[in-house]
Amino acid sequence: MIDPKLLRQAATDVADKLARRGFKFDAAAYQLLEDRRKELQVATEQLQSERNSSAKNIGKAKAQGEDIAPLLEAVKDLGNRLDDTAAQLDVVQAQLQDIELGLPNLLMDDVPDGADESANVELRSWGTPGKFDFEVKDHVDLGESLGLLDFDSASKISGARFTIMRGALARLQRALVQFMLDTHVGEHDYDETYVPYLVLDHALVGTGQLPKFAADLFRTSDERPYYLIPTAEVPLTNQARDTIFAADELPQRFVAHTPCFRSEAGSHGQDTRGMIRQHQFEKVELVHFVAAADSGQALEELTGHAEAILQQLELPYRVIELCSGDVGFGAAKTYDLEVWLPGQGRFREISSCSNCTDFQARRMQARVRNADGKPELIHTLNGSGVAAGRALIAVMENYQQADGSIRIPDVLRPYMGG
Incomplete structure (x- = not known):
């Protein structure tokens, strides 16, 4: 706000x-x-x-x-x-x-101007897309040919935009999640957190999903409904609700692995093939609480933590700064990480890292005592560290072999039984 x-x-x-x-x-x-x-x-x-x-x-x-x-x-x-x-x-x-x-956050002055994603700015890239001496498959063909992805059965159970993963592929997603959590906790100093998957409306108002984006959410039919979380950002960030931190209690960093649920309203006809855009997906989320003066640097650090995951997985990616017309509702500045997907022949978003300044904190009344002892609003940041489903797709497509098998990245082998 x-x-x-x-x-x-x-x-x-x-x-x-x-x-x-x-x-x-x-x-x-x-x-x-x-x-x-x-x-x-x-x-x-x-x-x-x-x-x-x-x-x-x-x-x-x-x-x-x-x-x-x-x-x-x-x-x-x-x-x-x-x-x-x-x-x-x-x-x-x-x-x-x-x-x-209903008003979005004010942008930081250094956000580039532009009407839409065509004006976004590539800041840097890492790795080189691999060259294959065979016909490249996308994750759908790879998973179905191995008998590890089953969209038809999922559709019978739940309708469109769901999938069933089996065997080694289900384990590979679990390995990715465990690797991300271990990295963020062990190397980046995050507190691993288990959070509710159902929240009340005030939590979503706090982080900005309500009232504007109600159509994107799944909710129960209770008199006062519960909402399925669209991202762990919601419960993680709301930990600061109605709190006044002591100055020495900041910064704080949290990481959580959760399923995420989105109705994908407004996405009709987009990414209908495969797992790119699902109603239910897994994500590892990163959230920071910092003093206002520190949020600019915190965004660079948070983005670097997400990048570290892709680097250790040896997945080519690029960092994009979103222009003024493409920054999300609650963010003042955003970097997107886009990973290379050979099956699509293009980069796709795998993480979005945002500085929300005091926008969410004002809604939640999340404050810290300054040097004079007076309460002032904290700044909140969030980002995917990273989306597990899309990381799985990237591993499948970048590590595919000529015989249709998928090589396991070195960093994940300990999680796959060696």
Whole structure:
């Protein structure tokens, strides 16, 4: 959430900054609502003061034996006016909050301008895509020919965008996850964390998925529904909700392996073949809590931790800085890691690493005491370290052999029984 004080004081400037994203914020309409809120706030406070004074006058009149019926009638009228004004104030405040929750984060100044992904900037690359002296297969043909991937059975059970993995392939995905967790905990100083897969709505408001992206989520039918997590970012980040950290408690780093669930609303017809875009998939997520001054460096470190996984797997990849029109809703700056997939003949996203500055922290009231002892908002960061399903695809396709078998990367062999 953008600072409401900034919105009240400089709505036009905020609109100009959001325009970099291609987002249209009606600053004039917001200001009219804000002016109306102020009027109603003042009126409510005045009526409350009048009612309190009238109540005291009733007590005095009663003690002196005076007729208090007119005073009681006046207090009743004040109460009715107060209730009506307070109700109007509640409506306007709810309208303002709806607008504020629908505004994306302000971008960092150094994010490159651009309308869409075509303006993204390649920062660096690592490794060289391999050359094959045989016809390359994609992960679907590889997995099905080995009898290890079964989309048909999964479709009978759950419909489209699900898969069943068997035998060595299921173990290979588990090996990838264990390798990632061991690396991030042992080499990058993360705390391994087990989190709920079902969360309440306020958790998703905290990280920015609600209310804007409700259509992308799976939910239960309870009176107050639970939501299946779209990413472990949600429960990991919400650990900081309503917390004031001591300065020496930051930074904090968390890693979690979870299944993730997404309806893929708006993705109709995209990546319908294979495991690239599934309703259920596995991911290792990285989350940082840091002081505001440290979040720029923390983004570089987090991205480097995700890169280390791909390097140890010896998978060619590139690092892309997203332009202003492609940065996600809650992020102020984002780097995507794209891994080479020979079966598609192109790079595909395998990790997205974002600095969310104080956007999520303001929604969650996650703070730290500064040098003066005053609470100020922390900065939160998150990224995939990495998506296990897409890492599995990359290993399958980059390590395929002429006979259709898949060579195991050296770093994973201890997890595969040698």
